[in-house]
Amino acid sequence: MLVLGATSSIAIATMRRLAAQNKRFMLVARNRDRLTAVAQDLVTRGAASVDTWAMDLDDTTAHGEMLAIAAERLGKIDLALIAHGVLGDQQAAEADFEIAAAVLHTNFISTVSLLTWLGNYFQAQHGGTLAVVSSVAGDRGRKSNYVYGASKGALNIFLEGLRNRIDRDGVQVLTIKPGFVATPMTAHVAHNALFATPDQVAIGILKAVDRRRDVAYVPWFWAWIMLLVRAIPGSRFKKMNM
Amino acid sequence: MGRSYGDVCLLQNGTLLRTPNLDRLISFDAQTGLLRCEAGVTLAQILDFAVPRGWFLPVSPGTKYVTVGGAIANDIHGKNHHVAGTFGLHTPCFELIRSDGTQLVCSPTENPDVYSATIGGMGLTGFISWAEVQMRPIVSRRIRYHSTQFVGLEEFVALSQASTQEYSVAWIDCVAQGRNFARGIFIQGEHDENPGPLTPLAKPKLTLPFDLPAFALNRSSVGAFNTLYYHKQISKQRSGFTDYEPFFYPLDRILQWNRLYGEQGLLQFQCVLPWAINTMGMTQLLKAITTSGLASFLAVIKVFGDISSPGMMSFPMPGITLALDFPIRREVSFDLLDRLAAITAEFGGRMYPAKDACMSAAHFRQFYPQWEQFAVYIDPSFSSSFWQRVAGLG
Numbered sequence A: 001m002l003v004l005g006a007t008s009s010i011a012i013a014t015m016r017r018l019a020a021q022n023k024r025f026m027l028v029a030r031n032r033d034r035l036t037a038v039a040q041d042l043v044t045r046g047a048a049s050v051d052t053w054a055m056d057l058d059d060t061t062a063h064g065e066m067l068a069i070a071a072e073r074l075g076k077i078d079l080a081l082i083a084h085g086v087l088g089d090q091q092a093a094e095a096d097f098e099i100a101a102a103v104l105h106t107n108f109i110s111t112v113s114l115l116t117w118l119g120n121y122f123q124a125q126h127g128g129t130l131a132v133v134s135s136v137a138g139d140r141g142r143k144s145n146y147v148y149g150a151s152k153g154a155l156n157i158f159l160e161g162l163r164n165r166i167d168r169d170g171v172q173v174l175t176i177k178p179g180f181v182a183t184p185m186t187a188h189v190a191h192n193a194l195f196a197t198p199d200q201v202a203i204g205i206l207k208a209v210d211r212r213r214d215v216a217y218v219p220w221f222w223a224w225i226m227l228l229v230r231a232i233p234g235s236r237f238k239k240m241n242m
Numbered sequence B: 001m002g003r004s005y006g007d008v009c010l011l012q013n014g015t016l017l018r019t020p021n022l023d024r025l026i027s028f029d030a031q032t033g034l035l036r037c038e039a040g041v042t043l044a045q046i047l048d049f050a051v052p053r054g055w056f057l058p059v060s061p062g063t064k065y066v067t068v069g070g071a072i073a074n075d076i077h078g079k080n081h082h083v084a085g086t087f088g089l090h091t092p093c094f095e096l097i098r099s100d101g102t103q104l105v106c107s108p109t110e111n112p113d114v115y116s117a118t119i120g121g122m123g124l125t126g127f128i129s130w131a132e133v134q135m136r137p138i139v140s141r142r143i144r145y146h147s148t149q150f151v152g153l154e155e156f157v158a159l160s161q162a163s164t165q166e167y168s169v170a171w172i173d174c175v176a177q178g179r180n181f182a183r184g185i186f187i188q189g190e191h192d193e194n195p196g197p198l199t200p201l202a203k204p205k206l207t208l209p210f211d212l213p214a215f216a217l218n219r220s221s222v223g224a225f226n227t228l229y230y231h232k233q234i235s236k237q238r239s240g241f242t243d244y245e246p247f248f249y250p251l252d253r254i255l256q257w258n259r260l261y262g263e264q265g266l267l268q269f270q271c272v273l274p275w276a277i278n279t280m281g282m283t284q285l286l287k288a289i290t291t292s293g294l295a296s297f298l299a300v301i302k303v304f305g306d307i308s309s310p311g312m313m314s315f316p317m318p319g320i321t322l323a324l325d326f327p328i329r330r331e332v333s334f335d336l337l338d339r340l341a342a343i344t345a346e347f348g349g350r351m352y353p354a355k356d357a358c359m360s361a362a363h364f365r366q367f368y369p370q371w372e373q374f375a376v377y378i379d380p381s382f383s384s385s386f387w388q389r390v391a392g393l394g
Helices: A009-019 A032-044 A060-074 A090-095 A097-125 A146-169 A198-210 A221-231 B043-053 B068-073 B112-118 B153-162 B219-232 B244-248 B257-261 B280-292 B330-346 B361-367 B371-375 B385-390
Strands: A002-004 A024-029 A049-054 A079-082 A128-133 A171-178 A215-218 B025-029 B034-038 B094-097 B103-106 B127-134 B142-151 B167-172 B183-191 B237-243 B266-274 B299-304 B319-327
Touching (some): A097 A128, A097 A146, A128 A198, A146 A171, A198 A215, A215 A221, B034 B043, B280 B319
Antiparallel strands (some): B025 B034, B094 B103
């Protein structure tokens, strides 16, 4: 299993559930110390082997080398989980294009680079699962976080198109749409009853992988919430404070 | 976790270091059962990991929702104190990060004085980053238990002293007066020595999604609960097998049970009284509670053993410990706590800082005369509301 953004809470929770099944892992993330800590944790929990690769995934020019090494070390990539991302500062991004562009680069452009390589790899292999952590925020443009939302919305469209291209080759392209999750990314906001733990999200992800789903809202009740949110007409939506 | 009872972990106008993301395991030796993990790992997480592998916590408190760091800092104890001592006795090594950036590996041989000050040191000596926990082997999740009704403290002490089991504790009724005074149920048990299931049984937890109104918990409702609980056990004795979860963590089945106490919350009290020729001190404590009319849901009483802790400020001492909680009813509750503290002091006992919110400086210094030696090891950047109150730095 290849995990990009392997020190994210959702990635860690997902890998922990798989570690006991004697899986082999290749972890990629920016912070070397945290990578080592996560790798030790997975080995302790029963992972067959854990390789790590420290890099900033924003650097798309280094993706090819990293992915080639991952494929070589794992022998065969059966499952790739893309979980890196930033929430960004919406207000700062409203004032400064460079800040907005950085959010789009990390959440969308860098992911497109990974998906291009991995999509072709899986297509050639005639199988495998590409699981990508997107967000419910990509379903509508909300005034409170539309820059982040746009990066995830664009990602959703890209994933849909990629799926329509390579599903017929036996490749599962899974768009994961978590709602609010209690992680360091959301540590600064007050948590309400809708917040899920990373482990609840991990359970949803693994279930969706098992059932070869295309799109998974996690936890499941977000499918209903977003059905309602998507049903709000634009003329009403623009007057709401969401 | 944010689930502490008192103010040992709080600091008014200070910065609180939360550790939920320090939840990684570092290593586990499947031969010896030695686990090394980060300090934010909870006992619940350790059990999820270790029980299926045939290992159990060396010491288990009444809830599994505590972190390893908190367990060391409060040098917690459990139902097996009389045979296993405190948690600190089973943490052969840990790392302490001081505010000047130094990282001290502490063990009985390496920085032994800091090791001793940090076990039960209420988090004041620095930041515990990781620790080793010596687990104990099990062959089954099941506990063989045996429970016995008793009336009166003498009967409780006799049952405790006669028990040969690894775990023992008693629930005691703090409402009943007259001929039912000090009635309770003595519960003992040990790990099933016959190989049995190790993997968990899926069972959803009950959660209280809201706070009950304060009037839900009054003398008659708790009295009724206690009578029911007492008579749940129809026969005087009962034996059987149970999963370890309900045996060790009955309240964890109701996540956020504290909300039963309503918005105003609850106060905890735990003290230990040393052995004396009779149980007069404990009788006085119970009388003070029953006559106060402040209902206590569950009061727990247990005999501590004489295994001493490596911790300088550790709470347990040989004798009888009583732990209970009651709702905050303004002055009445605090008046009662003052009475209980005075009785504890009179009989040479001590109170447990981890469960305290109002211990006076004078009482603290009487309970822990070694406090000045301990203060030398406090990290200059660390403090707590509790410490400011009892050390007179407030």
